[in-house]
Amino acid sequence: xxxxEIRDLTHSFGGLTALQDYRLKLEPGEFVGLIGPxxxxxxxxFNLACGFYQPTxxxxxxxxxxIKGLRPHSVTSLGLSRTFQNIRLWNSLTVLENLCISQHSxxxxxxxxxxxRNRRFRESERxxxxxxxxxxxxxxxxxFASELPKNLPYGMQRRVEIGRALAxxxxxxxxxEPAAGMNPGEIxxxxxxxxxxxxxxxxxxxxIEHHMRVVMTLCNRIQVLNFGRIICEGSPQxxxxxxxxxxxxxGGGDSGNA
Amino acid sequence: xxxRSYSSYALYALLCLAILAATRGNWINAYVQIVxxxxxxxxxxxxxxxxxxxxxxEFSCGHxxxxxxxxxxxxxxxxxxxxxxxxxGPPVLPPESALFLFPFTLVVGGVxxxxxxxxxxxxxxxxxxxxxAIITLAVNYIVKSGVENVQAIGGARGFMGMRKVVxxxxxVWDLPWTMIWIMVFxxxxxxxxxxxxxxxxxxxxxxxxxxxxxxxxxxxxxRKMKITAFMLSSGLAGVAGGLFAHILGYINPGSFTILxxxxxxxxxxxxGMGSLSGSILSAVGFTIxxxxxxxxxxxxxxxxxxxxxxxxLFRPEGLMGNRELTTVFPKLRRWFASKEP
Numbered sequence: 001x002x003x004x005e006i007r008d009l010t011h012s013f014g015g016l017t018a019l020q021d022y023r024l025k026l027e028p029g030e031f032v033g034l035i036g037p038x039x040x041x042x043x044x045x046f047n048l049a050c051g052f053y054q055p056t057x058x059x060x061x062x063x064x065x066x067i068k069g070l071r072p073h074s075v076t077s078l079g080l081s082r083t084f085q086n087i088r089l090w091n092s093l094t095v096l097e098n099l100c101i102s103q104h105s106x107x108x109x110x111x112x113x114x115x116x117r118n119r120r121f122r123e124s125e126r127x128x129x130x131x132x133x134x135x136x137x138x139x140x141x142x143x144f145a146s147e148l149p150k151n152l153p154y155g156m157q158r159r160v161e162i163g164r165a166l167a168x169x170x171x172x173x174x175x176x177e178p179a180a181g182m183n184p185g186e187i188x189x190x191x192x193x194x195x196x197x198x199x200x201x202x203x204x205x206x207x208i209e210h211h212m213r214v215v216m217t218l219c220n221r222i223q224v225l226n227f228g229r230i231i232c233e234g235s236p237q238x239x240x241x242x243x244x245x246x247x248x249x250x251g252g253g254d255s256g257n258a
Numbered sequence: 259x260x261x262r263s264y265s266s267y268a269l270y271a272l273l274c275l276a277i278l279a280a281t282r283g284n285w286i287n288a289y290v291q292i293v294x295x296x297x298x299x300x301x302x303x304x305x306x307x308x309x310x311x312x313x314x315x316e317f318s319c320g321h322x323x324x325x326x327x328x329x330x331x332x333x334x335x336x337x338x339x340x341x342x343x344x345x346x347g348p349p350v351l352p353p354e355s356a357l358f359l360f361p362f363t364l365v366v367g368g369v370x371x372x373x374x375x376x377x378x379x380x381x382x383x384x385x386x387x388x389x390x391a392i393i394t395l396a397v398n399y400i401v402k403s404g405v406e407n408v409q410a411i412g413g414a415r416g417f418m419g420m421r422k423v424v425x426x427x428x429x430v431w432d433l434p435w436t437m438i439w440i441m442v443f444x445x446x447x448x449x450x451x452x453x454x455x456x457x458x459x460x461x462x463x464x465x466x467x468x469x470x471x472x473x474x475x476x477x478x479x480x481r482k483m484k485i486t487a488f489m490l491s492s493g494l495a496g497v498a499g500g501l502f503a504h505i506l507g508y509i510n511p512g513s514f515t516i517l518x519x520x521x522x523x524x525x526x527x528x529x530g531m532g533s534l535s536g537s538i539l540s541a542v543g544f545t546i547x548x549x550x551x552x553x554x555x556x557x558x559x560x561x562x563x564x565x566x567x568x569x570x571l572f573r574p575e576g577l578m579g580n581r582e583l584t585t586v587f588p589k590l591r592r593w594f595a596s597k598e599p
Contacts, residue, residue: 051475052471052474071474071481073474074479082475090464092467093464093468097458097461100458101478102476109459110459111460111486113459114457114459115449115453117453121457124458164476168477
């Protein structure tokens with residue numbers, strides 16, 4: 001069974017159709033890239049997949065079950081986690097707390113347990129903090145555990161974002177431009193980290209990225225989106241050679257889309 | 259470790275015993291006792307409002323409305339159950355049983371106020387900031403006008419008879435019961451809030467403050483957390499209201515206006531948003547300041563706003579900012595696991 005299946009997804013903002021008849025089938029363990037020029041609708045796809053937008057038409061199935069109509073936190077608890085293009089960390093909470101709170105739906109205790117500090121609370125709290133610390137270790141962020149995210153350099157904040165998404169132990173990880181604003185050295189490191197977590201956690205990763213080096217080295221399969229439609233899909237090599245893709249990126253002389 | 263984790267409870271228990279002894283031994287007069295009780299009420303009010311305005315980052319300015327709900331529910335219940343009254347007739351239960359049942363009626367008042375908190379919690383799913391502030395304002399007015407127009411509970415004239423209930427308790431066992439219950443509930447309130455905001459579960463509301471959208475997407479059930487926080491906060495305000503009603507034995511809708519809400523808000527901002535110790539310190543300090551400036555009469559209301567303006571100019575984050583006492587004075591940590599109750 002496909003981990004994620006998206007069928008004929010269409011989304012309009014008022015009269016503007018941002019996405020039309022989008023399709024995707026993600027098998028467990030795949031690494032799929034989603035690229036396209038600015039405004040092509042890439043982030044809209046992610047916002048639909050995580051439940052933040054409700055689609056105008058079409059269906060999204062996670063492990064065979066529809067997630068249409070679910071609120072984002074429920075989608076996350078089903079095993080889908082994401083990062084944000086513009087970093088959205090909780091800046092008054094420490095890095096460690098950020099990673100703990102992203103496990104919120106799996107805490108398994110409530111107000112009464114928190115006030116009584118009973119066994120259920122203590123065990124859950126210990127488990128949550130341990131999981132967060134493990135992820136910090138993996139992401140090389142342990143020394144920043146008690147820092148506030150806003151005091152970290154930009155590249156590190158991006159890593160915290162990925163760490164926060166990982167801490168909830170997702171099956172499917174959506175990365176929205178993880179390399180944006182990073183320098184070449186940081187990008188190399190990021191590629192290594194993402195590759196490592198892909199193998200180590202046997203994750204399925206779905207990536208939006210503008211840096212071609214990141215996409216080309218990591219992805220098995222790439223989809224290209226332009227004006228809300230898939231214009232090409234295939235292996236990195238096929239996509240590179242595709243005329244429509246070159247046209248979309250560089251602009252064709254007599255393109256009807258221009 | 260054990261000493262450290264119990265030292266704050268022990269300290270609070272000692273403080274309560276000292277106050278109790280002072281009251282019993284007549285070392286402090288009735289006026290000081292009443293001020294002490296108002297301090298307790300204000301601690302509950304400011305720390306519970308801090309949950310919303312500080313920790314969750316919403317702007318609630320109708321806290322007195324919830325206080326009124328609790329005050330009226332508890333008072334009416336107590337007078338109906340334990341006292342003979344013109345409207346409610348003879349007591350339903352033997353007046354002596356008030357001694358045991360008083361905390362329960364307080365909690366019932368708190369639950370009533372918590373349900374009234376839903377009036378704010380549900381709109382908060384769709385709106386926040388200034389717009390939610392207007393809703394809280396409206397709720398404050400709804401409650402106040404509602405009470406004013408129910409003649410059975412005195413309407414605008416107010417409601418009394420709670421003194422008889424306190425007297426009934428004191429006849430059974432001659433202790434200052436109102437004071438005792440205030441101390442107990444202040445302790446409970448601080449304990450509950452402290453533990454709530456120091457759990458990963460409770461920190462969900464701080465994630466809402468920092469970025470509501472990412473909180474919802476990163477697995478925080480924002481609706482549930484908002485309901486929890488609003489109900490907890492308004493419930494505690496309701497308990498404070500129930501206790502408040504028994505200090506003087508008389509309440510009227512005029513005590514629960516927007517002015518009272520503003521007073522509580524001032525205490526929260528004075529102490530520092532998202533700082534429990536700040537809220538407690540400022541509730542204590544502000545109440546004492548109000549009493550000290552009483553001889554100045556009307557001038558008081560010139561000086562206090564002036565102080566506020568100065569505070570906002572020179573220390574806009576409040577006395578404690580976002581920090582706790584233990585962060586400001588790390589040495590305290592040797593003695594207290596975290597904030598004293």
